[in-house]
Amino acid sequence: MPHSAVAPRRVAGxxxxxLAANAAGHAFVLVALPxxxxxxxxxDLQAGLLIGLSALAATLAAPVWGVAGDRRGRRxxxxxxxxxxxxxxxxxxxxxxxRLAGRIGATGVFVALFAxxxxxxxxxxxxxxxxxxxxxxxxxxxxxxxxxxxxxxAFGVGSIAGGAVAWRMxxxxxxxxxxxxxxxxxxxxxxxxxxxxxxxxxxxxxRPCGVRGLxxxxxxxxxxxxxxxxxxxxxxxxxxxxxxxxxxxAIRAGGGxxxxxxxxxxxxxxxxxxxxxxxxxxxxRVGATGAALCLAAAALADGPPPLFAAMAGLGLSLGLLLPxxxxxxxxxxxxxxxxxxxxxxxxxxxxxxAGPIAGAALHRLSPQAxxxxxxxxxxxxxxxxxxxxxxxxx
Numbered sequence: 343m344p345h346s347a348v349a350p351r352r353v354a355g356x357x358x359x360x361l362a363a364n365a366a367g368h369a370f371v372l373v374a375l376p377x378x379x380x381x382x383x384x385x386d387l388q389a390g391l392l393i394g395l396s397a398l399a400a401t402l403a404a405p406v407w408g409v410a411g412d413r414r415g416r417r418x419x420x421x422x423x424x425x426x427x428x429x430x431x432x433x434x435x436x437x438x439x440x441r442l443a444g445r446i447g448a449t450g451v452f453v454a455l456f457a458x459x460x461x462x463x464x465x466x467x468x469x470x471x472x473x474x475x476x477x478x479x480x481x482x483x484x485x486x487x488x489x490x491x492x493x494x495x496a497f498g499v500g501s502i503a504g505g506a507v508a509w510r511m512x513x514x515x516x517x518x519x520x521x522x523x524x525x526x527x528x529x530x531x532x533x534x535x536x537x538x539x540x541x542x543x544x545x546x547x548x549r550p551c552g553v554r555g556l557x558x559x560x561x562x563x564x565x566x567x568x569x570x571x572x573x574x575x576x577x578x579x580x581x582x583x584x585x586x587x588x589x590x591x592a593i594r595a596g597g598g599x600x601x602x603x604x605x606x607x608x609x610x611x612x613x614x615x616x617x618x619x620x621x622x623x624x625x626x627r628v629g630a631t632g633a634a635l636c637l638a639a640a641a642l643a644d645g646p647p648p649l650f651a652a653m654a655g656l657g658l659s660l661g662l663l664l665p666x667x668x669x670x671x672x673x674x675x676x677x678x679x680x681x682x683x684x685x686x687x688x689x690x691x692x693x694x695x696a697g698p699i700a701g702a703a704l705h706r707l708s709p710q711a712x713x714x715x716x717x718x719x720x721x722x723x724x725x726x727x728x729x730x731x732x733x734x735x736x
Contacts (some may be wrong), residue, residue: 365500373610374512384450402690407468408684423469430462431524471683477548491614498608569716571697584709603657637717
């Protein structure tokens with residue numbers, strides 16, 4: 343399809359649906375794998391290696407795909423990422439069925455799942471960088487933050503949907519759940535193959551100013567996501583050790599808190615996508631400041647209700663901070679949109695890896711310590727965005 347025929351609304355709609363479907367599959371695997379792995383005879387350590395090493399591979403591969411997206415086009419990178427996601431879910435469904443039927447051993451299913459997950463991680467690592475670059479291609483500079491908010495909302499909606507599928511089906515019908523999710527991602531892949539145009543270079547803008555000078559914004563990404571990931575690790579523990587809830591009650595309450603935070607984040611991103619006309623600098627400043635204040639309130643919370651309220655406020659604040667920060671990265675990247683997005687994916691991966699480790703270590707000191715450290719991280723992020731040069735931020 344020629345560049346002149348690109349319809350931004352249609353492209354945005356296609357990408358939203360595709361990213362949401364892929365995120366649903368990703369979330370299902372993260373939520374369901376620990377319990378499902380035990381049923382398959384895979385140890386907790388092996389399950390952790392499967393998730394952790396594949397995440398590391400994706401982090402390392404993302405910048406490579408980012409450069410490829412700028413040089414070779416975004417469309418093929420998106421299609422490869424979606425196809426890899428659908429293929430992994432289908433393979434996982436088949437392997438799960440075989441294992442539960444006794445047709446393959448525990449070692450065999452682990453090796454096959456590990457190989458499939460690693461291949462999916464490497465081939466799919468370019469999906470988000472390429473999608474971010476497409477949103478940058480189809481949005482004007484003064485609407486860039488709205489595009490980034492829509493992309494983030496797609497991931498959030500998909501994550502909530504995948505978590506809901508895991509809650510309802512992972513225990514009783516994991517094979518059916520995996521097959522349904524594989525079909526959804528495959529349908530999204532087919533739709534993108536038929537209707538998604540190539541957008542790289544469509545505006546005729548000068549080629550890249552490069553990806554220099556992004557360190558400030560990449561640091562904000564890493565700080566914000568490490569704080570959020572730390573809370574994912576320790577919220578249930580805080581409810582048990584800090585507030586005395588029983589294990590089952592803590593799991594239910596903690597899951598509800600994190601789901602509420604995600605829903606609030608999606609709400610913030612959808613508000614932005616639907617017309618909140620703040621420039622990226624204001625979004626980042628308000629979001630970072632709000633997140634720091636909410637985390638301070640969470641650290642000081644004396645019971646589950648105030649902690650719940652603080653987590654909801656944190657989600658809403660991150661729903662403003664993250665798209666604003668992405669928009670600043672995009673506006674500084676020039677024609678190197680996918681390459682810059684690939685570097686941001688590395689910052690995301692580092693934050694998501696460091697957060698749980700730091701959270702678990704700090705929880706041993708005090709149930710409040712991870713929240714205080716997360717608040718300090720967001721204070722640092724706020725200082726970075728408050729000191730950002732306005733000519734780049736807006």
